[in-house]
Amino acid sequence: MPNSRTSSASIGSTTNNDGPLCHCAKPTVLTIAWTDDNPGRRFYNCDDHGFVFWHDKERSCPWQKRSLLEAREKILTQKEEIKALAAALRQANGQITALEVSRCSGSVNETLKSIEAHVTGHITETQKMVRKLVLYYGGGFAMATALLVYYMKK
Numbered sequence: 001m002p003n004s005r006t007s008s009a010s011i012g013s014t015t016n017n018d019g020p021l022c023h024c025a026k027p028t029v030l031t032i033a034w035t036d037d038n039p040g041r042r043f044y045n046c047d048d049h050g051f052v053f054w055h056d057k058e059r060s061c062p063w064q065k066r067s068l069l070e071a072r073e074k075i076l077t078q079k080e081e082i083k084a085l086a087a088a089l090r091q092a093n094g095q096i097t098a099l100e101v102s103r104c105s106g107s108v109n110e111t112l113k114s115i116e117a118h119v120t121g122h123i124t125e126t127q128k129m130v131r132k133l134v135l136y137y138g139g140g141f142a143m144a145t146a147l148l149v150y151y152m153k154k
């Protein structure tokens with residue numbers, strides 16, 4: 001991949017965060033290669049043209065290359081495992097949510113029933129009390145009259 005433009009392209013190197021300019025005059029971006037030949041080796045990448053030239057001039061030695069490739073495999077395996085775990089977690093979360101919804105609606109129904117029972121009971125109690133009062137005072141009219149008389153005497 002490295003080409004003969006390497007030396008001319010590096011003339012565009014500046015102190016800002018962008019890499020040196022590509023031959024197309026676009027700033028390049030420092031990128032890490034994870035190819036079999038150059039694991040972990042940094043290069044300047046152009047959005048349009050890809051590889052421009054190496055940042056790390058020297059290639060890695062065989063043992064470094066081997067351990068880096070092993071690390072790459074490990075990372076890829078772990079990525080797959082994380083993906084599988086995330087999927088399992090999403091599924092579990094979905095089941096929990098479904099459970100919570102059913103439990104929730106169950107308790108809402110129970111709450112409504114108990115409120116209904118309470119209200120019904122209260123109404124029945126009130127009706128009983130009214131009936132008792134009516135019996136005690138011989139009707140609402142008598143009670144009103146009694147009250148009226150009481151206040152007028154005052």
Ligand SMILES: [Zn+2]
Binds near residue numbers: 025046
């Ligand atoms: Zn370019």
